[in-house]
Amino acid sequence: MIGQRIKEIRNNNNLTQEELADGIISRTYLSLIEKGTVQPSTNVLVKLSKRLNCTVNDFMAEVSHFKYNNFEILREIGHYELKVDNEDFEIVKHFIDKEYEQIEDVPLPDSGRIHLIYARYFKFKGDLKRTRLHADKALQKLSTVAVNQHYVNAVLLKAELLTEDGEADAAIDILEDTVYLMTKFGELNISDIKLRFALVKCYIIFKQYYTAHRLIADINHIASRLNITYKEKDLKKYEILLLVKLGNYKEALELAGETAETDENIMRAYSLWQLDRVKEADELLKATPVPDEETSSIPQIGSLYKELTGRLGGL
DNA sequence: TGCTCACACGCAGCCCCTAG
DNA sequence: CTAGGGGCTGCGTGTGAGCA
Structure with missing residues (x-):
C-alpha cells in the first residue's frame, strides 16, 4: 500500500504528520492517505516526495513487488467470493478471464480460494469436468492450513459432487471428518451448521433417518446458541x-x-x-x-x- | 450543449489513545 | 492531567460519464 510506504519514509525522516502535510495537504488528509482510505493525486504525491527527499517511485517501489499484487488479488478474491455467494455468475466471469490460477507465487490458501471460485463458476455453467478439477485443487490447497470457512466451502462442494455421482458414502466420510476437525479445533460458527445440513441430506439418501434427525436437533441447538438462522x-x-x-x-x-x-x-x-x-x-x-x-x-x-x-x- | 448524478479529493472539527 | 499523534465523520468542491 502506498500509504504504508509514505508512513515508513516519513518516520525515517523523523517527521510528524503535521510537519509533512504542512503547506501541501491537511494533516487529516495525510492520515487518510497513510491509512489507505484515499488515493492521493499525483500532484500531492510529487509534493510529498520532494519534502521526503525521495521520488514518487520510492512510494511505489516497495509496493509494486509481491505485497501490492497480493493485496490486489486478495481484494478481488474476497469481492468475487461474495459474487459467487450471491450467484452473480455473469460478473464472476471477469474473474475467470483473469486466469489467476496460472500465477505461480500465490500462497496456497489464496490459490485454494481462487480454485474454489472457479469450481463454483463451472458448476453453475454445467461444466462438470472443470468443476471436479478445480474443486479437488481447492480442497488440496486449502487443506494445508487450519480448518477455516473456505476449506469448509470446498468440502461442501466436494460432498455435493460426490453425492451427485452416487457416492454419498464418500461424501459422508469427508463431511464427518470436517465436522470432527471443526469441533476439535474451531469456535462454533455457521460452518458447523452448513456441514451438518449437508450430512442430513446424505443420511436421508441412506435412509438413516434417526441420525439425520439427531443432526437437525444439533443444528437447531447451534443456531440458537449462535443466535443465527440458516x-x-x-x-x-x-x-x-x-x-x-x-x-x-x-x-x-x-x-x-x-x-x-x-x-x-x-x-x-x-x-x-x-x-x-x-x-x-x-x-x-x-x-x-x-x-x-x-x-x-x-x-x-x-x-x-x-x-x-x-x-x-x-x- | 447543458443538465444530472456519482464519485473522488480535500478540509475542519472532533474524538480517542498514549506517554510523560 | 496535558500535549501530541493519529483516526473518524460530515461537508464542500471538482470532475467525468451518461443522457436528452
Missing part, C-alpha cells in the same frame, strides 16, 4: 420429512402447522392419512398442486406424493 424454511421441511419417515406423524403435523406451501402440505396430508384421518388427507391433497421435482428443495417429496395419491386414489 435456511430456516428448508431445515423445517427436512425436519418434518424426518418426523414422517420416523413415524412421528403427530409431531410432523404439529411442526408443519397450517401452511400453504406445497411440500409441507404433502407431508401433512401423508401424516393425516397415516393417522387414519383419510378424509382430511384427501381434501388437503386435492387442494395441493402437484409438486415440481425441479424446484422442490426436497427430492423425497415426489415419492411421498406418488405413494399418497396411489393410496388415496384407490379408495
